[in-house]
Amino acid sequence: MLKLEGVSKTYRGSSIPAVQDIDLQVKPGEIFGFLGPNGAGKTTTIKMIVGLLQPDRGRIVINGCSITEEPVQAKAQIGYVPDNPDLYHRLTGLEYLNLIADVFRVPQEVRKERIESLLKSFELTGAINDVVQSFSHGMKQKLALTGALLHNPPLFILDEPMVGLDPRSSYLFKQMMREHCDHGNTVFFSTHVLDVAEKFCDRVGIISRGKLIACGSLDELRKESKDADESLEQIFLELTKEDVK
Numbered sequence: 001m002l003k004l005e006g007v008s009k010t011y012r013g014s015s016i017p018a019v020q021d022i023d024l025q026v027k028p029g030e031i032f033g034f035l036g037p038n039g040a041g042k043t044t045t046i047k048m049i050v051g052l053l054q055p056d057r058g059r060i061v062i063n064g065c066s067i068t069e070e071p072v073q074a075k076a077q078i079g080y081v082p083d084n085p086d087l088y089h090r091l092t093g094l095e096y097l098n099l100i101a102d103v104f105r106v107p108q109e110v111r112k113e114r115i116e117s118l119l120k121s122f123e124l125t126g127a128i129n130d131v132v133q134s135f136s137h138g139m140k141q142k143l144a145l146t147g148a149l150l151h152n153p154p155l156f157i158l159d160e161p162m163v164g165l166d167p168r169s170s171y172l173f174k175q176m177m178r179e180h181c182d183h184g185n186t187v188f189f190s191t192h193v194l195d196v197a198e199k200f201c202d203r204v205g206i207i208s209r210g211k212l213i214a215c216g217s218l219d220e221l222r223k224e225s226k227d228a229d230e231s232l233e234q235i236f237l238e239l240t241k242e243d244v245k
Contacts, residue, residue: 001026001027001028001030001062001063001154001155001185001186002024002025002026002049002060002061002062002063002155002186002188003024003025003026003059003060003061004022004023004024004025004045004049004058004059004060005023005058005059005060005061006021006022006023006057006058006059007019007021007022007023007045007048007055007057007058007059007060008020008021008022008055008056008057008058009041009044009048009053009055009056010056016210017210018041018044018210019041019044019045019048019055019207019210020041020210020211021058021211022045022058022207022211022212023212024205024212024215026186026188026203027186028154028184028185028186029181029182029184029185029186030181030186030187030202030203031177031178031181031186031187031189031200031201031202032186032187032188032189032201032202032203032204032205033189033190033191033197033200033201033203033204033205034046034188034189034190034191034204034205034207035190035191035192035194035197035204035205035206035207035236036190036206036207036208036240037208037240040207040208040209040210040240041207041209041210041211042159042190042207043083043159043190045207046082046157046159046188046190048060048067049062049067049157049188050067050075050078050080050157051067051068051071051074051075054068055068061074062074062077062078062155063077063154063155065077076104076151077153077154077155078153078155078156078157079148079149079150079151079153079155079156079157080148080156080157080158081141081144081145081148081157081158081159081161082159083159083160083163083190085140085141085143085144087132087140087143087144088132089131089132089133090131090132090133091131091132092128092129092130092131092132093124093127093128093129093130093132093135093143094115094128094129096132096143096147097111097115097128097143097146097147097150098111100147100148100150100151101115101150101151104150104151105151106150106151111150114149114150114152115146115150118145118146118149118150119146121172121176122142122145122146122169122172122173123142123168123169124139124142124143124146127139137164138164138165138166138169140164141161141163141164141165142165142169145161145173149176149180152185153185154184154185154186155185155186155187155188156177156180156185156186156187156188156189157188157189158187158188158189158190159189159190160189160190160191160192161173161189161191162191162193162196174196174200177200178200181202194231194232194233194236195232195233197232198218198231198232198233202217203215203216203217203220204216204217204218204221204232206235206236206239206240208239208240213239213240214235214239218232221235222235225238
């Protein structure tokens with residue numbers, strides 16, 4: 001579903017790579033957590049996956065399509081929610097969702113059903129005809145998630161998706177992500193909430209100083225650490241301890 005081969009990125013004016021030689025494969029039906037300290041390269045990696053940044057070298061393939069060679073086809077496979085969703089604030093919530101549905105060519109009869117279902121799940125039905133600029137941060141996050149799910153994307157990419165969600169919405173969202181993957185789709189998301197990653201993800205990758213330093217299920221990471229009882233938090237802190245020096 002998602003493959004990164006030797007992906008690297010160095011920003012102009014810096015001699016230190018933000019992301020260096022990342023090789024990673026995420027499978028259909030998998031919830032994959034992407035973890036790392038602040039500044040480790042998580043958001044840079046995600047922006048390259050979705051085509052907002054070009055890698056200096058390497059290849060990114062989404063459901064068989066190269067994000068650099070076939071950008072339109074690749075992006076059609078993605079539902080993306082950044083860490084700070086940039087919405088059209090002068091549109092109503094419903095106008096925004098219809099705009100997204102138009103972009104992804106979701107048929108009218110399909111979009112109506114999906115919009116109603118998602119709005120009910122996120123408890124946005126009563127506010128959907130209000131302008132987006134009147135929404136709270138949490139409501140904007142729910143609207144962005146709804147828009148990204150409208151076309152039922154094979155790959156759902158999220159940068160800190162739980163920020164701003166109330167406990168009920170967060171719980172429902174996690175259920176939705178599991179159901180999405182149960183149908184053969186994939187979720188790739190970054191988070192600082194390690195308890196969520198431990199309970200929710202099939203596998204995780206840990207990035208530190210631009211390099212992928214660990215990848216696997218919790219059991220696989222525990223085998224590497226030689227402690228069968230270690231939590232993901234303990235493993236993470238041990239692997240990234242150099243970042244705090």
